[in-house]
Amino acid sequence: MHVNAESRAPDTLSGYTSAVSSNRGICRQDRTFCHDIARLAVHCLYTELALYPKPGLVSLIDNGSHEDMSASTFLRSLFALRHYFVRITLAGISGASFETLKQLGIDAERRMLAATAGVNTHRGAIFCLGMLCAAAGHCKAEGNDLSAADIRQTLLSQWGSALAAHTHCTAPTSHGQRMSAVHTVGGAREEMAQGLPSLFDVALPALRRTLADGRSPHAARIDALFSLMAHMSDTNVYHRGGLTGAELVRSHARAFLKQGGTAHPEWRSTAVALHELFSQKKLSPGGAADLLAATCFVHHLYQDFI
């Protein structure tokens, strides 16, 4: 099925906002799809928040390394983001440009900051999950599967060159850009421009391996999180702990995986000890947390939407 994108919704931010709120020009099936995808995105962010133990990160149990945010800050932020995920999925259905997706993302960031009194709870997720929602929308409009391979291919074919341009910056303004420049590592922008290799090549296989071994979804998420911590360059970690902090996170995560991850009978006490260590050192692998939510999203897209 190929759909005439132009007949669905206009390629402007105000166009999407009013089209979604008035339902103008959107068929019922697309509207239901956008709401289902948005619900899945919010669900995956909630699942990440609820997961415990996660070294240094905020959960429903405690605030880890964070003094300025708690689970309730995250819940307020999540509530504020629910319409964004509907809009960006619709934008994907309509074949929107990266510039339009970016405007939707900037608007969502504003809502997040208003809901949290200025605390950055979901910047990485707004970017990463937002792009994945748009890719899911575009796949649907093209009549393609929502398989991991199709989603990744869509990200690159639709927005690859704009995402590559988004990595270039002359004067870094964010923590992430500064850390990328100082430590010559890729951050969220680079990861996305390459089609999320940490998600598709590392975390998703780890998640599925643990499930295939017969362990629980909770265990699968823990193994996926540690595989991300062991592998990626998380600019949140560099910002808080420098090179030493980044190496500490990576080496502990590798050791956890080497002893079998959640297949080890004592995995939980090891993970709790690491949570205490990271919290004491104020280290927080927030980029890994974002990619974990995104990994669960891609996994469920395939499971629930075929």
Ligand SMILES: CC(C)(COP(=O)(O)OP(=O)(O)OC[C@H]1O[C@@H](n2cnc3c(N)ncnc32)[C@H](O)[C@@H]1O)[C@@H](O)C(=O)NCCC(=O)NCCS
């Ligand atoms: C690309 C984004 C996330 C900014 O990234 P940048 O590295 O410049 O900034 P910042 O430090 O503020 O945020 C980085 C976020 O990514 C996450 N992250 C860190 N490292 C990584 C990584 N290697 N891979 C994936 N995510 C990561 C962190 O959790 C953090 O939340 C996005 O907010 C953005 O593009 N901002 C510019 C304004 C804009 O265009 N916004 C709308 C985008 S749709």
Ligand SMILES: Nc1ncnc2c1ncn2[C@@H]1O[C@H](COP(=O)(O)OP(=O)(O)OP(=O)(O)O)[C@@H](O)[C@H]1O
């Ligand atoms: N459960 C979680 N706990 C903590 N951070 C998370 C969690 N889930 C995702 N994150 C990510 O971590 C980022 C927050 O990290 P942090 O507060 O260290 O960064 P910052 O706002 O860039 O820096 P700072 O707070 O030091 O000014 C969020 O933007 C979010 O993307």
